[in-house]
Amino acid sequence: MEDGISPPAPGVGKVVSRVHGSTIGQKAVMAVSGILLIAFSFGHMVGHLQMFLGAEKYNAYAHFLQSMGPIKWAIRFGLLGLAGLHIFSAAQLTMRNNAARPIAYANNKWLAASLGAKTMRVSGGIVLFFILYHLLHFTVLLVGTAGFSGENTFPLSQTRLLNGVAVPVFVDNVFQRMVVSFQNPALALGYVAGVGLLSLHLSHGIQSALQTLGALNSTYRPFFKKVGPALAGLLFAGFAVVPLAVLAHVIDLPK
Amino acid sequence: MNLTLKIWRQKDKATPGKFETYKADDISPDMSFLEMLDVVSERAQQNGQEPCAFDHDCREGICGMCSLVINGVPHGPEAATTTCQLHMRKFKDGDVIVIEPWRAAAFPVLRDLVVDRSAFDRIQQKGGFVSINTGGTPDGNALPISKKEADLAMDAASCIGCGACVAACKNASAMLFVAAKVSQYAHLPQGQAERSRRVLAMMEQHDAEGFGSCTNFGECEAVCPKEISVRVIAEMNRDYLRATLVGTDA
Numbered sequence: 001m002e003d004g005i006s007p008p009a010p011g012v013g014k015v016v017s018r019v020h021g022s023t024i025g026q027k028a029v030m031a032v033s034g035i036l037l038i039a040f041s042f043g044h045m046v047g048h049l050q051m052f053l054g055a056e057k058y059n060a061y062a063h064f065l066q067s068m069g070p071i072k073w074a075i076r077f078g079l080l081g082l083a084g085l086h087i088f089s090a091a092q093l094t095m096r097n098n099a100a101r102p103i104a105y106a107n108n109k110w111l112a113a114s115l116g117a118k119t120m121r122v123s124g125g126i127v128l129f130f131i132l133y134h135l136l137h138f139t140v141l142l143v144g145t146a147g148f149s150g151e152n153t154f155p156l157s158q159t160r161l162l163n164g165v166a167v168p169v170f171v172d173n174v175f176q177r178m179v180v181s182f183q184n185p186a187l188a189l190g191y192v193a194g195v196g197l198l199s200l201h202l203s204h205g206i207q208s209a210l211q212t213l214g215a216l217n218s219t220y221r222p223f224f225k226k227v228g229p230a231l232a233g234l235l236f237a238g239f240a241v242v243p244l245a246v247l248a249h250v251i252d253l254p255k
Numbered sequence: 256m257n258l259t260l261k262i263w264r265q266k267d268k269a270t271p272g273k274f275e276t277y278k279a280d281d282i283s284p285d286m287s288f289l290e291m292l293d294v295v296s297e298r299a300q301q302n303g304q305e306p307c308a309f310d311h312d313c314r315e316g317i318c319g320m321c322s323l324v325i326n327g328v329p330h331g332p333e334a335a336t337t338t339c340q341l342h343m344r345k346f347k348d349g350d351v352i353v354i355e356p357w358r359a360a361a362f363p364v365l366r367d368l369v370v371d372r373s374a375f376d377r378i379q380q381k382g383g384f385v386s387i388n389t390g391g392t393p394d395g396n397a398l399p400i401s402k403k404e405a406d407l408a409m410d411a412a413s414c415i416g417c418g419a420c421v422a423a424c425k426n427a428s429a430m431l432f433v434a435a436k437v438s439q440y441a442h443l444p445q446g447q448a449e450r451s452r453r454v455l456a457m458m459e460q461h462d463a464e465g466f467g468s469c470t471n472f473g474e475c476e477a478v479c480p481k482e483i484s485v486r487v488i489a490e491m492n493r494d495y496l497r498a499t500l501v502g503t504d505a
């Protein structure tokens with residue numbers, strides 16, 4: 001072929017330029033970062049379901065995460081990087097796609113697109129603000145902190161020896177912060193709405209990511225068209241049940 | 256049947272277009288959509304008006320020349336049908352029908368409803384073929400190909416290059432077209448030698464022409480008159496990523 005494109009020598013620079021410089025490459029970046037963020041979300045959800053196990057278990061879990069030191073920071077920066085790549089690729093592709101149809105149709109009918117698909121940009125944009133608020137709320141402790149107890153106030157039942165005397169291990173009372181926050185209906189319902197939009201985003205995103213990575217064929221695609229939204233729904237249920245249980249006093253502060 | 260047509264009229268590439276309304280009275284339900292437009296154009300001409308330009312050729316649903324977005328759907332309301340094979344019996348008496356050209360930056364309007372689809376030709380020229388040395392005709396069945404693979408290749412090869420996928424895609428992406436042209440060779444032994452180069456070169460041209468990117472909505476598949484499945488897009492993505500990461504042609 002006289003196209004001047006030689007078979008790619010698998011060099012890192014060439015791979016990066018080809019991924020960055022092509023629509024399929026940029027979409028692959030979106031898909032891979034999206035899938036990794038989804039994987040984190042499921043872990044995050046399972047972690048928070050431990051709210052149902054009570055303050056002791058939940059605070060011990062939170063303490064375990066906080067005690068991971070450099071690993072914790074690697075995961076945090078990794079997640080920020082993935083979110084950054086996801087948003088950057090989305091912005092690049094969106095600008096390209098808008099330019100690809102300068103004159104809109106006067107009459108436009110949707111034949112196949114799901115609600116989740118049609119609202120990807122809106123849901124993604126709102127979820128970004130939801131996550132930013134969520135981080136400022138529970139990680140940075142800057143907003144919505146009314147009623148939070150201070151650091152290292154919860155005594156675990158495990159003890160440590162101090163000068164030969166067994167004293168309780170005091171850890172962050174994250175359980176108390178969650179309960180106090182979600183007893184505020186505005187914060188609880190805002191959270192439910194946020195994870196609802198995330199779920200809507202993923203109802204298209206999961207199957208779309210797999211299709212982009214070429215993982216689907218005529219058998220798997222119909223399967224994942226059902227499984228993708230089901231997984232998104234599962235994620236919603238797992239996240240939303242915690243604030244709703246707090247509102248219903250199923251989860252409450254220890255008396 | 257008596258119909259009202261809202262047709263996009265545009266003098267040339269540079270002049271902005273607009274909709275104009277036409278009465279189409281005494282239309283037979285047995286006419287094809289293009290025959291209806293023929294009648295309307297002929298009447299316009301008799302009245303000293305400029306007839307509306309639209310693309311057509313074989314009128315048998317196999318050449319890929321006819322186009323038209325009819326009431327928001329490329330090739331109109333009937334599934335798996337080109338505009339030339341669409342009949343007026345699919346409409347009701349008194350209907351208002353909005354007729355627009357394919358809308359994409361990569362498909363500039365030349366006049367009225369006629370768009371320039373030569374971007375597809377340029378993509379094809381980058382690799383939508385198998386390079387062979389001429390010589391004696393090979394023996395029949397010298398290259399064994401399974402029925403399943405032959406069917407997959409043939410399904411992809413049924414693409415007529417009409418561009419309805421681009422017209423239907425909200426991003427004006429031509430991924431279904433390119434993927435069909437890539438997939439038809441990816442399933443055949445003759446296509447293997449240039450498999451990596453083909454997908455890279457054709458997608459490079461796709462991007463250079465200003466088509467959008469695929470967001471996997473499936474609108475293209477829904478309007479394709481040849482019912483080409485988006486499985487070809489997944490196959491092409493797989494081939495493209497493999498070619499990018501590790502691929503050298505065998």
